[in-house]
Amino acid sequence: MNYIVNFFAIFSDAIHRLIDHDPKYFVLLLLSGLALASILWLLCTFFGRLFYKPYRLSMGQHILCGLLAVMVTVTVPTYIAAVYLPPTFAAVIAHWRDALASSQAWQNKQFTSQYHEIKNMKLEDFSTYPAPEQGGEKIPANHTETRIKLSQMTAEAAIENFNFNFPLLSIIIGTKPAISANAVSEDVSNYFKANPGTSYPHTRGIQLAVEQIYRELEPQIPRIIFITRVLLILFTALCYSICLGWIAYAALSQIRIHSAHTPPSINS
Numbered sequence: 001m002n003y004i005v006n007f008f009a010i011f012s013d014a015i016h017r018l019i020d021h022d023p024k025y026f027v028l029l030l031l032s033g034l035a036l037a038s039i040l041w042l043l044c045t046f047f048g049r050l051f052y053k054p055y056r057l058s059m060g061q062h063i064l065c066g067l068l069a070v071m072v073t074v075t076v077p078t079y080i081a082a083v084y085l086p087p088t089f090a091a092v093i094a095h096w097r098d099a100l101a102s103s104q105a106w107q108n109k110q111f112t113s114q115y116h117e118i119k120n121m122k123l124e125d126f127s128t129y130p131a132p133e134q135g136g137e138k139i140p141a142n143h144t145e146t147r148i149k150l151s152q153m154t155a156e157a158a159i160e161n162f163n164f165n166f167p168l169l170s171i172i173i174g175t176k177p178a179i180s181a182n183a184v185s186e187d188v189s190n191y192f193k194a195n196p197g198t199s200y201p202h203t204r205g206i207q208l209a210v211e212q213i214y215r216e217l218e219p220q221i222p223r224i225i226f227i228t229r230v231l232l233i234l235f236t237a238l239c240y241s242i243c244l245g246w247i248a249y250a251a252l253s254q255i256r257i258h259s260a261h262t263p264p265s266i267n268s
Contacts (some may be wrong), residue, residue: 006168010088015077017084026077033076037069040240047244051251058250064243072236079232082225089217092169093162097210100161101203108132110202114153115139118146138199144185147192147200152184154205155212162213172224183208 019026044065048055057065100106112132119126123143130136141147163170187208191200 003168006166010085010092010168011078011081013088013091014081014084017087018077018081021084029077029080030073033073034069036076037072040072041065041069044240044243044247048247048251051248052255055251055254057247061243061247061250064246068239068243071239075232075236079229082228085225085228086221089169089221092166093210093213093217096162096165097206100158101206106161107202110154110157111137111139113157114150117153118149121146121149141199144188147188148185151188151200151205151208154200154202155184155208158206158209159212162209172220183211 015026044061045057048057115129115132115136118124118139118141123146124140126140129138129140139146139150141150187204188200191204192198
């Protein structure tokens with residue numbers, strides 16, 4: 001279900017951007033799509049007559065052609081709106097980042113996981129740091145290894161959350177759960193130089209995840225746009241192939257029925 005939700009959320013946003021950028025162009029695209037859909041509908045009505053001249057589309061076939069006409073009408077502006085996928089992806093990722101950074105439930109879950117992971121490393125003194133199950137709210141981070149591990153766990157958990165909530169984008173981008181150790185170490189060092197005596201915030205770890213997602217996404221944008229457009233064309237062609245197959249089968253069936261009820265000619 002998340003795949004379908006992702007698809008419609010992404011392309012509805014891309015279409016909205018197209019409308020905001022040039023509403024007249026969007027209307028023109030809709031009219032073009034409607035004209036193309038009408039031509040295809042008309043061709044479908046004549047297709048059956050290629051097999052059986054008296055054939056006429058059934059009500060069900062007209063309904064299917066109508067649904068396909070709506071699909072084609074929407075597909076034309078969607079095809080053009082694919083150029084707005086880069087800012088759409090950026091907006092989706094930014095919204096996810098802000099929502100995750102403000103999620104107390106996610107932060108509590110990460111705190112519990114990190115507390116026990118760091119404790120098992122046996123680098124820090126936990127004698128005055130109770131477990132989260134006992135009301136503890138802090139993790140000792142006096143060693144560089146601990147700080148790097150905390151930030152890396154946060155970043156990787158954020159990417160896992162992104163992959164879960166946006167599986168379609170995850171497949172397209174191919175985001176890996178592992179964050180570069182050098183990137184984490186550099187960010188941790190920079191943070192504690194500027195903020196000595198503080199704790200590394202979750203938002204920094206989430207931002208590390210966002211930066212990796214962007215690094216994975218940016219070089220693939222042309223491929224994503226190309227694949228999106230090809231899939232739109234192939235899906236439309238598949239739907240019309242099914243429709244035409246139904247019409248051809250129904251027309252041929254009427255030929256057999258007509259032949260069965262036509263008496264053989266009698267030579268005088």
